[in-house]
Amino acid sequence: MDSAxxxxxxxxxxKGLAQKEIIDRLEKYGPNQLAQPEPTSAILRFLSQYNxxxxxxxxxxxxxxxxxxxEQPGDAIFIFLVLTANAVFGFWQEGQAExxxxxxxxxxxxNCVTIRDGYESEIxxxxxxxxxxxxxxxxxxxxxxxxxxxxxxxxxxxxxxTGESEPITKRLKPxxxxxxxxxxxNMMYMGTTVxxxxxxxxxxxxxxxTQLGHIAxxxxxxxxxxxxxxxxLESLGRFLGFIALIVAVLLVSIKMLLAYGGSESLWEVAVxxxxxxxxxxxxxxxxxxxxxxxxxxxxxxxxxARHKAIIxxxxxxxxxxxxxxxxxxKTGTLTKNEMTVRQLHTVDSLFDVSGDGFSPxxxxxxxxxxxxxxxxxxxxxxxxxxxxxxxxSLCHNSQISKIEGRWSAIGDPTDSACAVLGWKLNGHxxxxxxRHPRIHEFFFNTDRKRMSVIHEYEGDRWVFVKGAAGxxxxxxxxxxxxxxxxxxxxxxx
Numbered sequence: 206m207d208s209a210x211x212x213x214x215x216x217x218x219x220k221g222l223a224q225k226e227i228i229d230r231l232e233k234y235g236p237n238q239l240a241q242p243e244p245t246s247a248i249l250r251f252l253s254q255y256n257x258x259x260x261x262x263x264x265x266x267x268x269x270x271x272x273x274x275x276e277q278p279g280d281a282i283f284i285f286l287v288l289t290a291n292a293v294f295g296f297w298q299e300g301q302a303e304x305x306x307x308x309x310x311x312x313x314x315x316n317c318v319t320i321r322d323g324y325e326s327e328i329x330x331x332x333x334x335x336x337x338x339x340x341x342x343x344x345x346x347x348x349x350x351x352x353x354x355x356x357x358x359x360x361x362x363x364x365x366x367t368g369e370s371e372p373i374t375k376r377l378k379p380x381x382x383x384x385x386x387x388x389x390x391n392m393m394y395m396g397t398t399v400x401x402x403x404x405x406x407x408x409x410x411x412x413x414x415t416q417l418g419h420i421a422x423x424x425x426x427x428x429x430x431x432x433x434x435x436x437x438l439e440s441l442g443r444f445l446g447f448i449a450l451i452v453a454v455l456l457v458s459i460k461m462l463l464a465y466g467g468s469e470s471l472w473e474v475a476v477x478x479x480x481x482x483x484x485x486x487x488x489x490x491x492x493x494x495x496x497x498x499x500x501x502x503x504x505x506x507x508x509x510a511r512h513k514a515i516i517x518x519x520x521x522x523x524x525x526x527x528x529x530x531x532x533x534x535k536t537g538t539l540t541k542n543e544m545t546v547r548q549l550h551t552v553d554s555l556f557d558v559s560g561d562g563f564s565p566x567x568x569x570x571x572x573x574x575x576x577x578x579x580x581x582x583x584x585x586x587x588x589x590x591x592x593x594x595x596x597x598s599l600c601h602n603s604q605i606s607k608i609e610g611r612w613s614a615i616g617d618p619t620d621s622a623c624a625v626l627g628w629k630l631n632g633h634x635x636x637x638x639x640r641h642p643r644i645h646e647f648f649f650n651t652d653r654k655r656m657s658v659i660h661e662y663e664g665d666r667w668v669f670v671k672g673a674a675g676x677x678x679x680x681x682x683x684x685x686x687x688x689x690x691x692x693x694x695x696x697x698x
Contacts, residue, residue, distance in 0.1 A: 206379055207377075207379045208352070208353075208354045208377060208407075211352045211354075211407055211409070212354075212407060215335055215336040215407065215409065216336060217336035217337075217338065217407060219320070219338060219354065220320060220322070220323040220338075221319065221320040221321040221322060221323065221324075221337065221338045222321055222322075222334070222336050222337060222338075223321075223322055224321070224322060226336070227321065227334055227337075230334035230335060230336060231332070231334050234334055234335060234411055234412065234414075235411075235412055236331040236332070236411075236412065237330055237331045237332065237333040237334070237348065237349055237411035237412050238330075238331045238412055239412065239413060239417070239418055239421045240412070240413050240418075240421070240422075247296075247300075250296060250299065250300075251292060251293075251296045252292075254291065254292035254293075254295045254296055255288065255292055257435075257438055257439075257442070257495070258438065258439045258441075258442025258443060258446070260288055260291075260495060261442065262442055262445060262446050262449075263284050263287075263288060263495075264284070264285075264288065266284065267280065267281040267284040267285060268281070274480070287495065287496055288495065290496055291495040291496045291498075291499050294496075294499050294500070294503065295499050295502075295503075295519055299517065299518065299519055315329075315330050315346060315348070316328060316329055316330065317330050317333065317339055317340075317341075317345070317348045318339065318340040318341075319333070319337050319338060319339050319340070320338040320339075320340065320405075321337070321338075325340065330348035330349070333348055333349050333408050333411055334408065334411060335408050335409060335410065335411060336407070336408060337349075337407075337408040338354070338405065338406070338407060338408075339351060339405070339406050339407075339408060340403070340404075340405050341359075341393070341399050341403065341404045341405070341406065342399060342403050343399050343400065343401050343402060343403070343602050343615075343616060344398070344399065344602075344604060344615035344616055345398070345399050346396070346397070346398050346399075347361070347393045347394060347395055347396065347397045347398065347399065348395065349395050349408045349409075349410060349411045349415060350392065350393070350394050350395055350408070350409050350410035350411075350414075350415040350416060351392065351393040351394075351406035351407060351408055351409065352391065352392060352406055352407045352409050353375055353376075353377055353391050353392065353393065353404055353405075353406045353407075354377070354405050354406055354407055355377075355404060355405040355406075356375050356376065356377060356402065356403075356404045357402050357403040357404065357648065358401065358402040358403075358648025358649065359374070359375045359399065359401070359402035359403060359404040360372035360373060360374050360375065360399075360400045360401045360402055360617075361373050361375055361393055361397050361398065361399055361400060362397060362398045362399075362400045363387070363394065363397045365396050365397060365398075366386075366394055366396055366397055366416065366417065367386065367387040369387060372400040372401065372617065373387075373390065374390070375390055375391065375393065375402075375404060376390045376391060377391055378390070378391060379391065386416065393406060394415065394416050394417065395415040395416070395417040395418070396417040400616065400617050401602060401616070401617055401620075401648060401649065402648055432518070432520045432521055432523060432524040433523060433524055433527055434498075434520045434523040434524065435520055438498075445489055448489060449485065449489045452482065452485055452489070453479075453482030453485065454482075456478055456481060456482050456485070457475060457478045457479060457482055460474055460478040461474060461475060461478070499519070502519045502520060502522045502523065503519065505522035505523075505526070506519060506522055509522065509525075543562045543563060543614075543618065543621075543622075544618040544619055544621065544622035545558075545560065545561060545562060545563075545622055545625070546558050546622050546623065546625070546626040549569060549593075549626065551589070551590070551593065552684060552686075553686075556569040556570060556571060556576075557569070557570035558570065558626060558629070559575065560625070560629065562612060563605055563612040563613060563614045563621060563625050564612040564625070565605065565612070565625055565628035565629055566629075567629045568581070568629060569581070569584075569629075569630075587688070588685065588688060589684075589685030589686075589688075591663075592662075592667070592669075592685075594627060594630040594631050595627075595631070595637075595641070595660075595662055595667075595669065596627075596669040596670070596671060597623050597624070597626050597627030597630065597631075598624070598627030598628070598630070598631045598634045598637045598638070599627075599637070599638060599641060599643070599658060599660050599662075599669050600623070600656060600657075600658050600669040600670065600671040601616065601617075601620035601621070601623055601624045601627075601656075601671070602616055602617075602620060602646075603615065603616030603617065603620040603621040603624045604616060605621065605624055605625060605628060605634060623671065641660045641661055641662045642660065642661055643658055643659070643660050644659040644660065644661065644666065645658070645659045646658045646659075649672065653672070653676065654672050654673040654675070654676035655670050655671060655672025655673065655676050655677070656670070656671050656672060657669070657670045658670075681693060
């Protein structure tokens, strides 16, 4: 269906919903957030630390020993102290991980710009309802499933949803309802990010009804298998229990047979041998193993946390350590999805560029090493080089910032790489853009294969262009040489 039909279906209009209608729809559809599993109570989480066959054996041995020799509770007390220390330590470690996860969830709360009653307003994303009109710009996360009403050279990173690493260009053309998710160019989906351009759209699904919500629902219904460590401990517990039982039965049986017909009471023999069997049973079960495991796994959790990996279940540490094959989408996982300019090529010169990632720390490297401040000043005195550096600093829509000690970028990776090089040449790109304000922008598209911006620069208005080299050959006729504009010759290419 086209945009008008979509608006009519959801009883909405380009001016947005009225406040009363918003309240009614919020009650009907609920908040725009993914369903969270019911939190496990602290008591149940604490008791779950005892849920292990090895612990059952130790508890059973302690109870039997206490029942037979109540006047000698030392062994039983020691076993219960060990198990309790194990449970307290495990409970505390997993509680720390839960708190870290909750903190991350709080950090993920975001706002979006909507049109309601004809006015633009910024609201929390969980307040969106079907029928809302949402405005999206470069760098913003898509807050719900949205049918596009207007697009301005808009491209969306859908790698989190479809695995496609390249941003998808969005259009308004109606599509067949059976079109595959990855080919629905007139839709945006929760969990994706606007890479370039702008758009206005109609919210069609929120919360668990979104495509991301369907994925979350499928994941929540899957049962979590036991970790390899849990399986091994269960196997060890059963094996030790079986051995202890066999030893106890054999010991009691043999002694009873030897005492049969003798002067000693069979009951007294049975009781004495049963006590010995219990001692053997307690000796076979390693009381120190649970606490050793907990300490080892806790150290593993702390080491993982230092590398920014939060593990909620302590026994999952061993699972990660025994992993031999990881299947993963490359972009943003095995690779950082960060591009860095390594060479700067002018018509007359070639420079290497130092630095890594999105950090603006770096400079140009010539044949004799890194350029000195004097050499950089000499380059900046050349108008052609200044214009090149200005193009790198101005012809992009990326935002470069330092968050929690790490440099990151919002926007297209190629744009971001050029912006970082511009920062290395001209300093802070935000301040540079303020000194040279933008007048107009022509978005990159597949036909032009270039992005163009008009800025005030050095008292004039300049058009700065960035794009594929092949697209410039037919439209370029002159270049700078020794401070003058001269025709381009064949050898220049």
